[in-house]
Amino acid sequence: MATAANRSDPARSVTGLRGVVFDVDGVLTDSAGIRAAAWKAAVDRCLEALPESRFAAWQRHPFDEVKDYLGLVCGKSRFDGVLAFLASRGLRLPEGEPGDEPGCGTVRAIAAAEERTLFDLLDEHPVNAFADVEPVLGALRAWGVKSAAVSASSRANDVLITAGIQGLFDTVVDGSEAVRLHLAGTPDPALFLEGAKRLHVPPAQTAVADAAPTGVEGGMRAGFGLVAGINRETSHERAARLYTHGADVVVHDLVGLLRAGLGRWEGP
Incomplete structure (x- = not known):
């Protein structure tokens, strides 16, 4: 190798x-900027929705559209990107099912939320x-x-x-x-x-x-x-x-x- x-x-x-x-x-x-914005909107919304007891205060910082996008999610499937982001914040969620609606309760729900946000942004900003x-x-x-x-x-x-x-x-x-x-x-x-x-x-x-x-x-x-x-x-x-x-x-x-x-x- x-x-x-x-x-x-x-x-x-x-x-x-x-x-x-x-x-x-x-x-x-x-x-790339549009994709980073979609990730930020989706995961920051979930960080705000989760109770503080789920993670230490220092882990609750928002998604960084440069460092987190390039270092955690860029080039990965949505599912793997969500897993990487959650791990960076010391979080674990149920995997969920492929048909999960956009939300914050499961890995697949967050992935669906990012996908929907991205589609909306791409429609608005070709x-x-x-x-x-x-x-x-x-x-x-x-x-x-x-x-x-x-x-x-x-x-x-x-x-x-x-x-x-x-x-x-x-x-x-x-x-x-x-x-x-x-x-x-x-x-x-x-x-x-x-x-x-x-x-x-x-x-x-x-x-x-x-x-x-x-x-x-x-x-x-x-x-x-x-x-x-x-x-x-x-x-x-x-x-x-x-x-x-x-x-x-x-x-x-x-x-x-x-x-x-x-x-x-x-x-x-």
Whole structure:
């Protein structure tokens, strides 16, 4: 298994890449903020509803839309995200049933509440693709490099369609496919591996691009040829976390990914 310590120099240029697997939120579209807001609204409501006797006062702090989103829930299924958040606050709730209505009494009820909140926010605030996405995908296609978009979210395909970029990928693996195929969310690399499998490109000749620490950790675990952390906000703290979790390179945009992974950029 590859580790951050035994991988080659982060500044290396990989010339044998034949595929790129992109996460969606924060990499291709500006939807990460909306997802973080949905998580905050859902779990903060439940923190307020639970009696103080359930946890120590220091554990009752609200959901942080940067640290908690990236560190606890981003890239995971809703169920696993709720479990991670509850554990961070010293809480345990019954698992519940798949059909639980949105609420705060079970893990699945909180997951349903986050899902409903997200759908409402996406209806109110349609997402957009970042400006570099279309030219970069066009360049990859021109060079014969295949591309996949993957996400643990069941709405990822809809997000890509709304953003006008769904048809630019050779394949898309979203949360509904992940459920059907029993693919775990990050840091498990199952989604990335499924994307590479559908591209018919081995992981060693495939790059992974993700904005979340758990995502780059998944790419590193699976031995992908290049693991790129996407740090569009140019946060030094986030860059450090991405490197710590296994990123070979941390770049501000997808053009940086091409320069790092293919050693060239021939943009419009």
